[in-house]
Amino acid sequence: MPRRDAEPVPCLLELALLHPDPDDMAWLVPTSPQEVMTRLLRGVYDEVSASQGRVGSAVAAFERYTTLGEESPYAGSGAGAGAGTGGGTGLGEGTALRVLDGLARIQTAMDEATQACTTEVLTVQPGGIRREYELSEGLHRALELRGRGVRMRGLYNHVARHGQGLLNYLELVGGAAEARTLDEVVERLILFDRTVAFIPANAERTVALEIRQPALVEYLVTVFDRLWRLAVPLTAPLPDTGIEGISHRERSIAALLAEGHQDAVIAERLGISVRTCRAHIARLSETLGAASRTQLGVRIAQAGLDGPPAVAAPAGRAPLSLPAPAAPTRARPPESPTAR
Template sequence: MTGIPELSASASDDDSMAVYACAVRRGGVTDSDPGLREELGLAPEAVDAALARLVDLHLLRAGPGDGGRPLVPVSPDVAAASLISPIGEEMHRQRTVMRQIQARLSLFQPHYEANRDSSPGQGRIESLSGDVELSGRLHLAVEQCAREFLAFRPGGPLPLGRIAAMACRGVAIRLLVQHSLRADLRARTAMREIIALGGDIRTVGQLPRQVIIFDDEAAFLLDDKQPGPCGVVIGHRQTVALLREVAEMVWTFAEPYSTGDIGYQGVTGDLQRTIVELLASGLTDEAIARRLGVSVRTCRRHIAAVLSSLDAVSRFQAGALAVSANLLDTGRLRNAAPGRASAG
């Protein structure tokens, strides 16, 4: 496939459009025509860059003639078609390869199912050794999901855009995400689409691990911060059902998200309580940031705001003031202590 030119907008686009309009009016231009530079009032290097850009975009092509390199204008529709055609051919080739891979490997599926189910102690809980295996298993689960999808802290290998695609084909979507996504413009756009398609989204202060459940048939428990396996996939129905019950309990206490909500509207207090609890648990800024789903810089801004609202000058004082004011859930504090969650 031929190379695709850079398509992002830039200030030089104005120069390119001016040169293209001039080429259309004249019926063509040459790269050595000083009159072109004078007519447009552009520096020689700006005209040269614009001509090169237009050639890359197939909006100018070489024409017959002498006296410099003649360039004739091409319709944008034709130029677009000439750029898109190789991409379409490559996509067709890749789809053919994908079908061949699926057909070839599907021959092994009956042997896998028969031997896995008869293997003693297998338990249908499998470790995912790396990102490639995880991506493949998630792709298959997404394609097979027909009724309901429930996820805690989606993202990474399963972005919101792919979840929206499931909603488009009628899968009931429920998502539990961190409060931080309420202030993320890109995430808000995807969540708006999911809600418009009938999905339900709620938010909480922190989610330590990704949990993804497909049709009550399979569940993924993912760990994006520990060395070794990146998680497990569970196919044992009773275990998936138990995990689903736990998820339902967490869902009940989460805050509903509406596309009309602005920023942290309605969840500021819960977010601040979560931050104080994590501070009092002795977690580092990096670990707290992971729990909240924000960058370390944003996390530190939140911490500074919490300390200011409590008139505290240190993490320890903030925790002590919050406990004395009955703002903290001491049971949650014990569960989040560094000995239990040192990795965040």
């Protein structure tokens, strides 16, 4: 195209999507898409590399700072006496708290804890259906633990029940492993022998904390044990909602909607996709006869779905019926194909 035609759109030249024709500088020709993409991605790569460098520097500075208590001339007496043992405020490398930066360092620490484990492993695995490759990667460790007589218990979201991979994994591990599920679980947690715990330290799970401070570990064990008592064994059916036409998951979604959470937040907490969440909300609206989100909130409250589940009705008792929907004041618009 003539150079003058590109003047109203300067970004075409700034991004080098067009470049001058070597034979006639008054004309512009398109740049190869591969060349443009390589140049743009190079800038992104440089930015990511710089950010990773800053993170590494910050972690190194933090670890240097945590060892200052050990170098203090007062570390051997008074409040500083526990600095090197995890009992004081100085948390040096290999003591009460370690920052593990990078997947390789995290994996090394996990392998060391696995090798030292002798009695029990407790895990919380949030998210959706467990992928086959994730389960396969951990299978050899689980079999090794089973060979040493170590017992394993795992907590998952209810949605994990819909994947055959978890059932196959438990079958291969045998009676050494047990799994239960909940609507919602806490962030990922791994506990070895109730003495060392691992938790993520960022959303991407590329940084983790290794915790050996006894009070913190005991607190995490208590959290796990209480969630375990509330959870449903993987092989047992989920409790009935007691309301005809409302599934267990839809009841959980209704309670979170009543708390004012957005679709994306609900999906993350239940370990499902946003699309699946919206499909359940659409069915919930249809079942309750709600034509809008506002009306759905009212219907949820009327049906008693805005609180914790009620105790299951005794056998033979009729399920709770839904309130009759009010006559609509206008025709209900057709459901958008994107709602599901």
